[in-house]
Amino acid sequence: MRTIAIANQKGGCGKTTSAVNIAAAYARHGRRTMIMDLDPQGHSTLGLGHNPETLDKTIYHALTNAQIPLPRVIIGTSMEGLDLAPSNILLSGAELELANVTGREFVLSEQFRLVSDQYDVCIMDCPPSLGLLTLNALVASTDVIVPVQVNYFAMEGLRQLLETADIIKMNFQPCYVKILGLLLTFVEDRTLLSRQIQQQMREYFGDLVFETVIHRTVRLAEAPSAGESILTFAPNSKGAAEYMALVEEIITREEEPKEKPSVEETAGETGEETGEETLAEVESQDQLTPLTEEIRNAKK
Ligand SMILES: Nc1ncnc2c1ncn2[C@@H]1O[C@H](COP(=O)(O)OP(=O)(O)O)[C@@H](O)[C@H]1O
Numbered sequence: 407m408r409t410i411a412i413a414n415q416k417g418g419c420g421k422t423t424s425a426v427n428i429a430a431a432y433a434r435h436g437r438r439t440m441i442m443d444l445d446p447q448g449h450s451t452l453g454l455g456h457n458p459e460t461l462d463k464t465i466y467h468a469l470t471n472a473q474i475p476l477p478r479v480i481i482g483t484s485m486e487g488l489d490l491a492p493s494n495i496l497l498s499g500a501e502l503e504l505a506n507v508t509g510r511e512f513v514l515s516e517q518f519r520l521v522s523d524q525y526d527v528c529i530m531d532c533p534p535s536l537g538l539l540t541l542n543a544l545v546a547s548t549d550v551i552v553p554v555q556v557n558y559f560a561m562e563g564l565r566q567l568l569e570t571a572d573i574i575k576m577n578f579q580p581c582y583v584k585i586l587g588l589l590l591t592f593v594e595d596r597t598l599l600s601r602q603i604q605q606q607m608r609e610y611f612g613d614l615v616f617e618t619v620i621h622r623t624v625r626l627a628e629a630p631s632a633g634e635s636i637l638t639f640a641p642n643s644k645g646a647a648e649y650m651a652l653v654e655e656i657i658t659r660e661e662e663p664k665e666k667p668s669v670e671e672t673a674g675e676t677g678e679e680t681g682e683e684t685l686a687e688v689e690s691q692d693q694l695t696p697l698t699e700e701i702r703n704a705k706k
């Protein structure tokens with residue numbers, strides 16, 4: 407089972423929208439797919455037509471209660487081939503409850519072992535923080551997709567996230583996490599800023615940026631209120647085409663794995679051409695999060 411975390415500690419950059427629609431596109435490609443809602447806000451649960459308030463069992467139970475295996479919290483969705491491990495506000499207590507548990511970073515990895523034969527791919531919608539839930543997702547993931555909203559602060563926090571993924575890979579065994587790609591979201595071809603940021607991201611991060619971008623379109627924002635992915639809500643929309651194209655791009659990347667330069671190498675090669683402001687922004691991300699520090703200390 408391939409496990410893909412959709413992560414970025416910034417809120418509102420398109421994580422949930424991407425998680426729901428990437429999962430739907432995988433299901434449409436015939437893959438047995440599960441989407442796991444790891445955000446206590448329960449937006450992907452809601453966006454797939456389930457009311458978080460009325461759920462009896464959620465991912466919270468599977469993470470905090472050894473008696474409740476993951477398969478018991480998984481429910482179906484209106485889309486064939488797409489199941490959901492839902493969440494609701496209860497999940498906000500999980501980080502605290504797990505804090506003193508031995509192996510607290512591996513709880514999700516352990517749970518995945520129970521379903522790895524049942525699904526081809528699991529998409530994890532992460533919360534907007536680098537806390538224990540995101541850490542569990544990253545440790546349990548084979549790949550990470552980072553949605554990046556193309557606005558003035560696009561680079562903010564990115565380095566922190568990429569560094570966290572590297573540190574996790576070095577410190578938690580077995581853990582195979584790799585950044586699959588940066589996904590540019592809210593793209594607007596008409597605005598200069600959007601075009602400039604897109605160009606800067608490609609210069610700085612090279613192949614790490616997916617060729618497919620997600621444009622800002624109102625249909626993508628409307629779909630969740632119908633409790634559907636964009637593929638059934640507006641099958642002929644630009645958003646539907648773009649998320650389908652993205653999954654095709656991912657599947658193609660899988661089939662023809664080419665050596666990708668690390669972020670540092672890419673940065674070194676193209677750094678000089680990159681606008682000073684952008685580099686300064688990235689450089690200013692040197693401060694480590696409490697989480698990254700915690701991981702480092704744990705290994706000392
Ligand atoms: N490409 C897009 N075009 C227009 N609106 C979008 C797009 N992607 C997301 N949105 C909307 O923007 C808001 C934030 O997106 P969301 O996916 O919830 O971000 P996150 O999960 O990172 O907080 C939501 O209201 C969502 O419907």
Ligand SMILES: [Mg+2]
Binds near residue numbers: 421422
């Ligand atoms: Mg979200």
